[in-house]
Amino acid sequence: MGTRTVIPFGPQHPALPEPIHLDLVLEDERVVEAIPKIGFVHRGFEKLVEKMDFNELVYVADRICGICAFIHSMAYCQAVEAVMNVEVPPRAVFLRTVWSELARLQSHLLWLGFMADVMGFESLFMQSFRLREKIVDILEEMTGGRIILGVCRVGGVRRDVANDTLAGIVGRVKDLAKDMRRLADVFLQDDSVKHRMVGVGVLTREQAADLGCVGPVMRASGISRDTRTLGYAGYGFVDFSPVVETAGDSYARCAVRIRELFQSVGLIEQAAGKVPAGEVSVKVSGYPDGEYHSRCEQPRGEVIHYVKGDGTRYLQRYRVRTPTFANIPALVKMLQGCELADVPILVLTIDPCISCTER
Amino acid sequence: MSVLGMTRTTIGNLLSRPSTRRYPTKVKEPHRTPKSRGRIQIDIETCIFCSACAKRCPTDAIIVSKPDKVWEIDRLRCCTCNACVEVCPKKCLDMDFRYTLPTVTKDKDIFKQAPRPPKPPESAAPEVPAPPG
Numbered sequence: 001m002g003t004r005t006v007i008p009f010g011p012q013h014p015a016l017p018e019p020i021h022l023d024l025v026l027e028d029e030r031v032v033e034a035i036p037k038i039g040f041v042h043r044g045f046e047k048l049v050e051k052m053d054f055n056e057l058v059y060v061a062d063r064i065c066g067i068c069a070f071i072h073s074m075a076y077c078q079a080v081e082a083v084m085n086v087e088v089p090p091r092a093v094f095l096r097t098v099w100s101e102l103a104r105l106q107s108h109l110l111w112l113g114f115m116a117d118v119m120g121f122e123s124l125f126m127q128s129f130r131l132r133e134k135i136v137d138i139l140e141e142m143t144g145g146r147i148i149l150g151v152c153r154v155g156g157v158r159r160d161v162a163n164d165t166l167a168g169i170v171g172r173v174k175d176l177a178k179d180m181r182r183l184a185d186v187f188l189q190d191d192s193v194k195h196r197m198v199g200v201g202v203l204t205r206e207q208a209a210d211l212g213c214v215g216p217v218m219r220a221s222g223i224s225r226d227t228r229t230l231g232y233a234g235y236g237f238v239d240f241s242p243v244v245e246t247a248g249d250s251y252a253r254c255a256v257r258i259r260e261l262f263q264s265v266g267l268i269e270q271a272a273g274k275v276p277a278g279e280v281s282v283k284v285s286g287y288p289d290g291e292y293h294s295r296c297e298q299p300r301g302e303v304i305h306y307v308k309g310d311g312t313r314y315l316q317r318y319r320v321r322t323p324t325f326a327n328i329p330a331l332v333k334m335l336q337g338c339e340l341a342d343v344p345i346l347v348l349t350i351d352p353c354i355s356c357t358e359r
Numbered sequence: 360m361s362v363l364g365m366t367r368t369t370i371g372n373l374l375s376r377p378s379t380r381r382y383p384t385k386v387k388e389p390h391r392t393p394k395s396r397g398r399i400q401i402d403i404e405t406c407i408f409c410s411a412c413a414k415r416c417p418t419d420a421i422i423v424s425k426p427d428k429v430w431e432i433d434r435l436r437c438c439t440c441n442a443c444v445e446v447c448p449k450k451c452l453d454m455d456f457r458y459t460l461p462t463v464t465k466d467k468d469i470f471k472q473a474p475r476p477p478k479p480p481e482s483a484a485p486e487v488p489a490p491p492g
Contacts, residue, residue, distance in 0.1 A: 056417040059440050127368060130378050144394035144454075150440050158441070159394060182368060190364040 002028045007340070011040045015118050015344030018354035022347070026340060034335035034343075036328055038358055045359040046318055053313040054080055054288055055154055061305075062148050064320065065356040067110060068298045070103045072305075072320070072356075073152040078232060079294035079307040080154045084286060089279045092156035097234035097271040098166070099142070099149060100296075101264040105173075106135040106147070107299035108257045108264075109180075111351050112187065115254065118344045119196045124186055131179055138169055156281025163275070170272045177265045184258045197251040201334035201346040204248055211329045215301020216260070217350050220245045220252035227297035238270040250349045257299075257351075287313050298323055300351045322356040395456035396439040399432060403470040405451040406430055412443035412452060428472040434459045 005026045011019030019040035025033040048060055061076035062069050074096050081088060113128030136146045142161050143149040151159045161169075187193055203213070208221035218225060219242060226242035228235045243259040245252035288309030296303050301323030308317040327350040334346050380387065408425040420436035421443060423429075444452045 052417065059417045059438060059442075063438075123365065123369060123372075133378075140395055141392045142394070144392070144396040144441070150396070150438075158445075186364045186368070 004032065009343060009347075013344075016347065016352075017114060018352065020347070020352060020354050022335070022343075024335070024340070024343065029340050031335050031338050031340060031343065034332050036332060038328075038354060040358070041355050042358045046320070049315040049318045051314075054309065054315050055284075057315065057318070058152055058154065059150065062150055062152070064359055065322075065353055066147060067107050067353060068103060068300065068356070069148045070152070071100050071296050071298045071303065073149075074100060074233065075294045075296040075303055075305040076307070076318075077152045077154050078296070079292045079305045080288055080309075082292040082294065083288040083290045083307060083309055084154075084284065086155050086282065086284055088156050089282060090276045091160075091278045092280045094234040094237075094271050094275040095157050095161060095280065096152065097238070098268055098275070099139070099151065100233065101267045101271065102135060102139055102142075102173075103149075104264050104299045105261060105268075106132050106139070108261050109135065111257060111299070111348070112183070112254075115345070115348055116187075116193075118348050119193065121193065124183070124193075127183055127186075131176060131183065134172075134176055138172060141165070142169065153281060155284040156279070158281065160280045163277075166272050166275060170269050173265055173268055177262060180261055180265075184261070187254055187258055194251060196342075196345060197254060198249060200250045200342050201338060201349060202247070202249045203330055203334055205246075207333060208248070208330065211333060212326055213301075213330045214323045214326045215298070215351075216243075216253055216256040217301065217327050217330055219243060220256045221248040222246040227295050227302045230295065232294075232296060234271050234274065237274055238267055240267055240270075250345055253349045260299075287311055288315065291317075300324055300353055300356075301326060303356075320356075320359060322353065322359075324350065324353045324357045327352075328357075391456055393456075396441055396454050397456045397458045398434065398439065398454075399437060399443065400453045400455045401430055401432075401470055402451040402453070403430060403472050405449050406470075406472065407449055408472075409448060411446045411448060415442045415446045417442065422467075428474075430470045430472075431467045433465075433467045434462075435465060 007024045007026055009022040009024050010016050011021045021037040023035040024031050045060060045064065049057065052060060058073050058076060062073040064072045109128050109132035113125045113132065116124035116128060139149060140146045143151045143159050151157050203217070203221050205222045208218050208223055213221070222244060224242045224244045229242065240263060243256050243263055245256050288307065289311035291308040294305040303323055304321040306319040307315060310316045331347065331350050335343060338346060408423050408428060408430065410423045413421040413423045417440060418436045418438050420433045422431040441454055444454050
């Protein structure tokens, strides 16, 4: 047995876009144990329910995360709408579906870029971000915001999109899918990429189930579970099935996200084709009285928004359970026994969003 | 040969123009879409200082003073959510697609309405001659 050394990893590290700290206990070059520590970007957001009424809180929910912003606000609005028994117009429901899939596209392309960056494949990183920029431009044309869309409201959406614009955008996304295919081929077939990812950080199906993983981490271990199959928003009216891989290693997690890119393109096409005519929001009167758990599928996995109102304009309790929080135990498990050089790749394969986790 | 998977893209990039631009000399034009949310503009002369925008603002970035005829916005607090533009009864608020430029001070943007000339006194109603009879 070699000498044990403790190496601090983070909160500031070139491989990490956001601050998480890991104490890595090493024997020679092999990690024996990893002790995570979070809390560097805590913003006390859940305390804000005392100061902001339930309508203003949508803007806060939009800003929980800088990458998957739209789905947070959608989950919050769905929770409040369920408490207040508001029926959202069908046009708003399908527009929400289109925007959440576009948000998934840009988030997955961002992750692919970061992954290539961590592997040292800089030109692949640039290609991913070049494609992502086009998706973000499309989002700006549709909503006015690039990442933080700010279009959800309790009772519908705040911006309408003309039908011919919607059809044009579907065409542009389908064109982008050709470029994405070329990018995906490099990720899935290039030897240098495979060398860094195949067999690294294997998480078996049993471990994934025991540790309560969510999202692509769970689906890469062979568990077919996707919150979108519950049929919230417009997902009950479109045809899709969860993307599942069985290997459970970093390569499988990458493959799940790449296949989800093309699934999202298909979902955008289906949902945009079904957007009915009509209003995009209804007027909401009264205050929320009751509680509700809203579940949505983010790019990183299942997010839960819990809302409790007591009949006043201020909510009594608001709690968010984010996907990264559920995946950190799996990360700690994956890090045990890996090489020190693989730590950045393993941290990134759970697609960590620390700002979400700490709020 | 999968080692050369990236080669086609690389050669294509060598032969095409770069996607990026030489930043300090070539600045990106703002992505001009009618919906882009850059910053709030006000046409102060049509404002009636009703404070609806200040009440709706989720970040309390707007302060309105009716007696002084002053409308202030803190650009660093404003989250460009467009709520004030939607609520304005006179439609004097507008969303510009250009972003606020970086600043080194935390000054507010203050707009003051020019004092209007006092209304001319209402001229006495012309005397209507009493109908005969």
